[in-house]
Amino acid sequence: MQVVKELExxxxxxNILKKKKSIRxxxxxxxxxxxxxxxxxxxxxxxxxxxxxxDLFLLQYGIEASFYExxxxxxxxxxxxxxxxxxxxDADVIYIHTGIHNVITFPKMxxxxxxxxxxxxAEFERFRAVWEKCFEKKGCTIIQNNFEYPSWRLLGNKDxxxxxxxxxxIARLNQMFADYAAETENFYIHDVNYLSARCxxxxxxxxxxxxxxxxxxxxxxxPELCFSVANIIKSVYGKNKKALVLDLDNTLWGGIVGDDGPxxxxxxxxxxxxxxxxxxxxxxxxxxxxxxLLNIDSKNEYENAIAGLNAKGSALSPEDFIxxxxxxxxxxxxxxxxxxxxNLGEDSLVFVDDNPAxxxxxxxxxxxxxxxxxxxxxxxxxxxxxxxxFEVTSFSADDLSRNDMYKANIQREQMQSxxxxxxxxxxxxxxTAEILPFSKEVIPRISQLTNKSNQFNLTTLRCSVADIEExxxxxxxxxxxxxxxxxxxxxxxxxxxAAEIRPDHAYxxxxxxxxxLNLMSCRVLKRDMEFAMLDELVRKAKEKEVxxxxxxxxxxxxxxxxxxxxxxLGFQKENDVWILDVASYQDQCKxxxxx
Amino acid sequence: xxxxxxxxxxNEIFRDVFxxxxxxxxxxxxxxxxxxxxxLEHINLxxxxxxxxxxxxxxxxxxxxxxVGEMVEIIKARGxxxxx
Numbered sequence: 001m002q003v004v005k006e007l008e009x010x011x012x013x014x015n016i017l018k019k020k021k022s023i024r025x026x027x028x029x030x031x032x033x034x035x036x037x038x039x040x041x042x043x044x045x046x047x048x049x050x051x052x053x054x055d056l057f058l059l060q061y062g063i064e065a066s067f068y069e070x071x072x073x074x075x076x077x078x079x080x081x082x083x084x085x086x087x088x089x090d091a092d093v094i095y096i097h098t099g100i101h102n103v104i105t106f107p108k109m110x111x112x113x114x115x116x117x118x119x120x121x122a123e124f125e126r127f128r129a130v131w132e133k134c135f136e137k138k139g140c141t142i143i144q145n146n147f148e149y150p151s152w153r154l155l156g157n158k159d160x161x162x163x164x165x166x167x168x169x170i171a172r173l174n175q176m177f178a179d180y181a182a183e184t185e186n187f188y189i190h191d192v193n194y195l196s197a198r199c200x201x202x203x204x205x206x207x208x209x210x211x212x213x214x215x216x217x218x219x220x221x222x223p224e225l226c227f228s229v230a231n232i233i234k235s236v237y238g239k240n241k242k243a244l245v246l247d248l249d250n251t252l253w254g255g256i257v258g259d260d261g262p263x264x265x266x267x268x269x270x271x272x273x274x275x276x277x278x279x280x281x282x283x284x285x286x287x288x289x290x291x292x293l294l295n296i297d298s299k300n301e302y303e304n305a306i307a308g309l310n311a312k313g314s315a316l317s318p319e320d321f322i323x324x325x326x327x328x329x330x331x332x333x334x335x336x337x338x339x340x341x342x343n344l345g346e347d348s349l350v351f352v353d354d355n356p357a358x359x360x361x362x363x364x365x366x367x368x369x370x371x372x373x374x375x376x377x378x379x380x381x382x383x384x385x386x387x388x389x390f391e392v393t394s395f396s397a398d399d400l401s402r403n404d405m406y407k408a409n410i411q412r413e414q415m416q417s418x419x420x421x422x423x424x425x426x427x428x429x430x431x432t433a434e435i436l437p438f439s440k441e442v443i444p445r446i447s448q449l450t451n452k453s454n455q456f457n458l459t460t461l462r463c464s465v466a467d468i469e470e471x472x473x474x475x476x477x478x479x480x481x482x483x484x485x486x487x488x489x490x491x492x493x494x495x496x497x498a499a500e501i502r503p504d505h506a507y508x509x510x511x512x513x514x515x516x517l518n519l520m521s522c523r524v525l526k527r528d529m530e531f532a533m534l535d536e537l538v539r540k541a542k543e544k545e546v547x548x549x550x551x552x553x554x555x556x557x558x559x560x561x562x563x564x565x566x567x568x569l570g571f572q573k574e575n576d577v578w579i580l581d582v583a584s585y586q587d588q589c590k591x592x593x594x595x
Numbered sequence: 596x597x598x599x600x601x602x603x604x605x606n607e608i609f610r611d612v613f614x615x616x617x618x619x620x621x622x623x624x625x626x627x628x629x630x631x632x633x634x635l636e637h638i639n640l641x642x643x644x645x646x647x648x649x650x651x652x653x654x655x656x657x658x659x660x661x662x663v664g665e666m667v668e669i670i671k672a673r674g675x676x677x678x679x
Binding site: 014017018019021022025046048049208209211212213215219220 | 608611612613614634635638639642643646651654657658
């Protein structure tokens, strides 16, 4: 997929607004296959430009959206009472674009504490009714703006502390929204309060656009709003970036390690420059805890690169990286190797380099890779952070340990080359698996896997947390997740199976279970985990008196590797499905200990 | 600033906003001659023109301008800073 530069942070908002029609054409011309999603915008203000610009950022992220827009300020009526168009719209995402103008009653100076609390609750309950009705009717993802602060303060600075202050009232309401989001799956706050502060509240709330056209934020800031909402949506659909590929000299430290020597680099607390690079290193190290994979792509002697990373005053150390490519090869070649060795698409990588020439070569040679324009060192964090590459919408224990898992993978590969016989290698990994029905703590990860896995995925059925919860509770579903541990580490939840028991005897005389979900994370391919999963599925099927398993394969551009999976697992092909007789099945996995 | 230069800039803006390279604006161009020119596109034009000429229209001006000729008069009267 070609990246449209006009839409990359930091973008020129005026240019996007003016050229949005030709930018849209350009995006659609590249012939990329995109996932399709239905997005309803329920607005408390005018939404025309919001839908048009959001459309662009989503196309850039590989999402082709169809939009429903409520009439001006009909967000409440649409949600609560519906209307034929909205009722017929099969929404995947509902974005509730409201703001401070949609607060109906603010405190008055003569109000007592109880009155103000009642007003606050009334505001919150009105919104909660909207959300719960949307969940009930559409069962989809909801994104809700919180509120910008008011652009004027009757009480001046006391507005934040006095119970009558609007600033305080908004802060309390935002806290209630945030608390609701913290305990509600599929519900995300779009943090307008933060974004408006970053853009400037006076510009955001410019009364010209509100009074003339009922636009809030001001029209020139709509691209900022849309970019930020698009980041949530692409994250929900598994389109975040996954790894950073970093240059060293003048990117992670000031100076050239090969020329200056590691002891003379600007890194640490001794100078302003040193502190700047130190803070950037700290920021990257924190990214690691989110599961972002750190890698090096640098023109350097390997020994010098390591010496630089070990320099006194560094926040990072060589152990923080999965792959370190320090050599004199072209950077685009190193980057492609990194993608291959990590088993990631190039479009999952972010290339960070202070040198514009290197950036240009990489973005020209490797379409799809993100190459942010890095300015001066003190703006590095801002540039990466505001680009929203790694927007977090769900966070699992797996994310926390992802770097360790990938590192263990590299070690496994080294071990594999030492074994002549593949089965010996697998036995030597000392694998144990936990294969159990879906349970609460793993449901977010299961949903994440259904949205992320493309290659080993028989049906490419994307499931929200709510969908997975439904399967887990339904008697007519057999659900299994598989967690795999070996001597190099815990791979976490890597496989998902779900089969629906149906009474219709479509393929046999007995009781049939159709396998609707069968997928595996790429990090554990060729480990015989698919056999272990099937062994357990058959056991569960027997418990439920299922006699026949029915396997389905829905081909996509990316899942060719599993076209013959069911045949390899011992199923018999019958027209367009695969059949397995449960009674005569014998366990097949010999290299993994179960539970 | 030369009137010609203003028209040239406006023409480019109109072509971008309406995504139509055939558009040639003159003093009489108005929302009847350009089919897609509704109130929602009007605000987009206003924002693009303000940016290009480095000026802010007043509310009266935004609601008052009936055709491109009136836009040009306002821009000229402001003596804006469009570089040539």
